[in-house]
Amino acid sequence: MATPDTHERSVIRHRTEAGPSLDIRLGIAPMLDVPAHRVLQDDLEEHASLWEQALAVESLGSALPDEAGLYMFVWRPSIRLAMANDSWSSFH
Structure with a gap:
């Protein structure tokens, strides 16, 4: 039976192993298809639940739900590139 620390212990045991990933390769055209993005949105x-965000810290495992579901983990490096025009308003 799973205990509250089951996930955390599993992460500790397997943290040096490569995790599974989905190989998704989208061409430029689908990435620029704004009407299709709006339909999906x-x-x-x-139909979907609200997504939640959490900072990836060592204690995150104990905060994850025990229920099965769709969980997406996205790594976003903390580096920020200096842009000549840092305003995205011209693109929306």
């Missing part, structure tokens, strides 16, 4: 808002 509308579908997600209608």
Whole structure:
């Protein structure tokens, strides 16, 4: 039977192993298809739960739910590149 620290202990045991990943390769055209993105966004808002964000720290494992579900972990490095035009408003 799973205990509250089951996930945390599993992460500790297997932290040096390569994790599974999904290989997704999208061409430029699908990434620029704004109408398709809006349809997907509308579908997600209608049918999906709200997503939650959490900072990846050592204690995160104990905060994850025990229920099965779709969990996505995204690594975003802390580096920030200096841009000549740092305003995204011209792209929206």
